[in-house]
Amino acid sequence: MNDQAVCCYRHPDREAGVCCARCDRRICPDCMVSASVGFQCPECVAGPSGGARRPADSGPRTVAGGSHHADPALVTKIILGINVAVWIAVLAVGDDLVTRLELFGRFPLSDDGLQGVAEGQWYRLLTSVFLHQSPAHIGFNMLSLWWLGPPLEAAFGRARYLALYLLSGLGGSALTYLVAPPDSASLGASGAIFGLLGATAVLMRRLNYDMRPVLALLVLNLIFTFTWSNIAWQAHIGGLVVGSAVAYGMVHAPRGKRLAVQLFTCGAALAAIAAMVLVRTFQLG
Incomplete structure (x- = not known):
């Protein structure tokens, strides 16, 4: 598969139609971890120690770029x-x-x-x-x-x-x-x-x-x-x-x-x- 824009960032040979709700990277079904809103990739779920390096200003972010809060309502x-x-x-x-x-x-x-x-x-x-x-x-x-x-x-x-x-x-x-x-x-x-x-x-x-x-x-x-x-x-x-x-x-x-x-x-x-x-x-x- 040549179009990397639609491939999972962890599995380049697999098509990915969903983006991680935190880091916005594309993930395949095997990498999708259900969250309160959308899906997250395994590295975001694991936290900063998961091995992936995130931008310094990103942190845990919502799909629109907002901050997560203890009371989301x-x-x-x-x-x-x-x-x-x-x-x-x-x-x-x-x-x-x-x-x-x-x-x-x-x-x-x-x-x-x-x-x-x-x-x-x-x-x-x-x-x-x-x-x-x-x-x-x-x-x-x-x-x-x-x-x-x-x-x-x-x-x-x-x-x-x-x-x-x-x-x-x-x-x-x-x-x-x-x-x-x-x-x-x-x-x-x-x-x-x-x-x-x-x-x-x-x-x-x-x-x-x-x-x-x-x-x-x-x-x-x-x-x-x-x-x-x-x-x-x-x-x-x-x-x-x-x-x-x-x-x-x-x-x-x-x-x-x-x-x-x-x-x-x-x-x-x-x-x-x-x-x-x-x-x-x-x-x-």
Whole structure:
């Protein structure tokens, strides 16, 4: 076999379709050691004394280049806690808090005049991601977050995972603001959740896992998005597109330029979000 790019680094005569989640070298089935996320090569499992020399700055790294932590779900727990805390605050304060934090482009609220993102209240693009309107709404979203979040956090690392979540949520808000009528309200973590779902598909493809379960789940959720009433499909699609794009840039970044490519990917996503917001604000101005 002449194409070394698809051969196991320990067995050059064997085809390798999987990369080690730590060192990113290709490994054949005989060298694949199952780990919490993906597979590792025998030398990475054995630790620094395994005989292979790693780059000085690599250490134990996730598939996206992040650090491993004792609690791979800490950020997910914090995000979940914030959503629950905001839900409890809404129950305690009332709907007035919802009207001050939910997303809409422009709308007259009682005697306060015009309010909304077009009036400079850009914070609504983010605060609306942590609002929910019913027990079923927050229950389904938080269950999805708890199911999708920890594996992605373990694979991406805390900082990259947090960036993925926030950019996905902002992407959903931005597309909603751009397309939906300015007086229609939108709230919920669904855009961010769809971003995590898209990132899961990207990660599974990167690790050469069976794509059928996640694709079936994605198709099912898209069917619900466009058939159920009172669902902001713009938030779902915006979050899905941004989350998938950010995840692709993170897990496919070359090792030598990984951080630069990942920062560029996140910056490009943020720039696209800002462009949608500015375009819509100009239209409503």
